Amino acid sequence: MASKIVWTVPLAALCLVGNWSAAFADTSDVKGPATLIVAKSGEHCKDDPNCFNRIHYAVKPVAHAMPGQLFVLETRDGLDSDLNFESTAADVAAVDLNRCHPLTGPVYIEGAKRGDSIAVTVVDIAPDDFGTTTVVPGFGFLRDVFPDPYIVHWQLNRLDARSKDMPGIAVPNNAFMGTVGVLPDKPELDKWLKREKALAEAGGQVLTPQPVEALPADLCGVDGTAKDECVRTVPPRENGGNIDTNQTVVGTTLHFPCFIDGCGLFAGDVHFAMGGGEVAGTAIEMGAKVTLQAKVIPGGASRLSTVHFEGGSQLKKLAPSSFYAVTGLSLKPEGELPIFDTYLGGQKIAPLANLSEDLTLAARNATLNMVDFLVKTKGLTREQAYVLTSVAVDLDIAQVVDVPNMGVTAILNRDVFVGQQP
Incomplete structure (x- = not known):
C-alpha cells in the first residue's frame, strides 16, 4: 500500500513557489484611487x-x-x-x-x-x-x-x-x-x-x-x-x-x-x-x-x-471620564448693563437684577463661575483659567422653560489635569 506524503511547507514558502515576485510585495504597495x-x-x-x-x-x-x-x-x-x-x-x-x-x-x-x-x-x-x-x-x-x-x-x-x-x-x-x-x-x-x-x-x-x-x-x-x-x-x-x-x-x-x-x-x-x-x-x-x-x-x-x-x-468618545460642572442663571447686579445688550439700550435693562429668559446672560454667569472655580481650586491665574475654559469646558443648556431664569452649565473635563487629583 502506497504511503501518503504529508507536505509541511510553510505558507510563506508556498507563496514563493507560486509567485516569486510576491516575495517582494507589501501592502503599502497596493494603492487605491488617487487622493x-x-x-x-x-x-x-x-x-x-x-x-x-x-x-x-x-x-x-x-x-x-x-x-x-x-x-x-x-x-x-x-x-x-x-x-x-x-x-x-x-x-x-x-x-x-x-x-x-x-x-x-x-x-x-x-x-x-x-x-x-x-x-x-x-x-x-x-x-x-x-x-x-x-x-x-x-x-x-x-x-x-x-x-x-x-x-x-x-x-x-x-x-x-x-x-x-x-x-x-x-x-x-x-x-x-x-x-x-x-x-x-x-x-x-x-x-x-x-x-x-x-x-x-x-x-x-x-x-x-x-x-x-x-x-x-x-x-x-x-x-x-x-x-x-x-x-x-x-x-x-x-x-x-x-x-x-x-x-x-x-x-x-x-x-x-x-x-x-x-x-x-x-x-x-x-x-x-x-x-x-x-x-x-x-x-x-x-x-x-x-x-x-x-x-x-x-x-x-x-x-x-x-x-x-x-x-x-x-x-461618547468626547465625553470625559471625570467632570466638574458649575451653573449660571439670568441674573446680574442692579445697574449693570451686559455688554451684549448695550445696542438695545439700557433704560429698562440696566436697573434690573433679573432678566427674563436670557440664555446669553446665564452662559456668561456660568463662564465667570467656572473661571472663579479654576482660580480658587487649581491655582491658575484668571487668564489661564479663561483659556482653559475656552479649550476644555463645554457650555450646555440646562433648561429654557423655568421663567424667568434660563439655566446654563459649564462642564469641565477633569481629564486634562495630569498627575493631579481631579
Whole structure:
C-alpha cells in the first residue's frame, strides 16, 4: 500500500513557489484611487492661490473632486498669523484680524447642482506641531472682563496638547474644522448683506464688508469688483462657515445645501480642541491637513435650512471620564448693563437684577463661575483659567422653560489635569 506524503511547507514558502515576485510585495504597495491634494504654499493666505478669506459667489474653484474621492485640504491657523513659540502678548495685539479666516478651496464637487446637497465626511485631521490659544483685545465672550492680550503656546501631537504656559495640563486631541461650508449664490448673499446692515445700523456687533487684506484681492480687495459685497467669515450662516461645533470630529458627516453648481466647499480654522462655547474667542488654533470625502444628494437642499451633521460613537468618545460642572442663571447686579445688550439700550435693562429668559446672560454667569472655580481650586491665574475654559469646558443648556431664569452649565473635563487629583 502506497504511503501518503504529508507536505509541511510553510505558507510563506508556498507563496514563493507560486509567485516569486510576491516575495517582494507589501501592502503599502497596493494603492487605491488617487487622493486629490489641495496644497498650501507661501507664508500667508495672500501668497497662496488656493486660499481666500471672504465669502462671495464669484470666488473661483481651485480644484475639482469626484463624489467619493478622498481629498486633502492643507489649512492655515485661523488668524493667518506669524505666531510661534517665542511670540508674546504684544505680538497678539499686533495681529491683523482683517486676515482671518484663511480658507482652503473652494473645491468644486462634480455633479452637484443648486438645490442638491452634499454629505461631507471627515476622514482624518493631521495636526501641525504648534498651536496657540489667544485672548485678542475686544474679542471673546468676556471681552469686557479680559481686555488685555494673552497667549498660550501649545506643543501638539496626535494624542494631546501641552504647554509650558499651562503646566500640569494635557488637553486631549479632539480636532475639527472650526470653519467649513459652501459658497452662497447672489440671492443668499443679498439677504445676508441686508440683514447684517440693518443690525449694524441698530448698533449690534457686526463685521460688515472690509476690503483691507480681503482675498481674492481682485474680487474682494480695496480695488476689487465686489469689495462691498464680500462678507466676513466670522459669523456662521446658512451655508455653514465658522460653525465652531466641537462634535464635528473625525468620523462625522456634515450636510450642506448647495446654492451654486459644484457647491464650492471650503474649510480652515482647524481646532485641535475646543470647549463648547469657545469663550475666549479662540480654541487651540492650528494648521492641519484635513482629509474629506463628499457625496452628492440630488434635491437634498430642500431638507436643509442650515447645516446638519451626524455620526456614530463620536459623542461618547468626547465625553470625559471625570467632570466638574458649575451653573449660571439670568441674573446680574442692579445697574449693570451686559455688554451684549448695550445696542438695545439700557433704560429698562440696566436697573434690573433679573432678566427674563436670557440664555446669553446665564452662559456668561456660568463662564465667570467656572473661571472663579479654576482660580480658587487649581491655582491658575484668571487668564489661564479663561483659556482653559475656552479649550476644555463645554457650555450646555440646562433648561429654557423655568421663567424667568434660563439655566446654563459649564462642564469641565477633569481629564486634562495630569498627575493631579481631579
